[in-house]
Amino acid sequence: MSRLLAGTPLTLDGVTVIPIERVDVCGRNMKRGYWLYGSKKAEAIVICDLQGIRAFDMQANELSLKELIKDVNGLNGLLKKWAEIPDEVIDI
16 A cells, blocks of 8 residues: 655744655565565655745655645645645645
């Protein structure tokens, strides 16, 4: 199972950063027990400040915020709560 999740937002001096993480969990029932593997890695960040809301991947390439909101369940709600930006700006 692989899924994109929004991490815990961090706000400092009016700038909010929301990490986007890929979580992978794999498991298999073997004859002698159960094998389980999990990992979490950074995929992108969302930056909310006075200039607006922008998303970047880990190579600093700008991402489509609309696509990221579609891919990351609950990101839209986090943006409304933490970015302190009117709903119409991020209403997808």
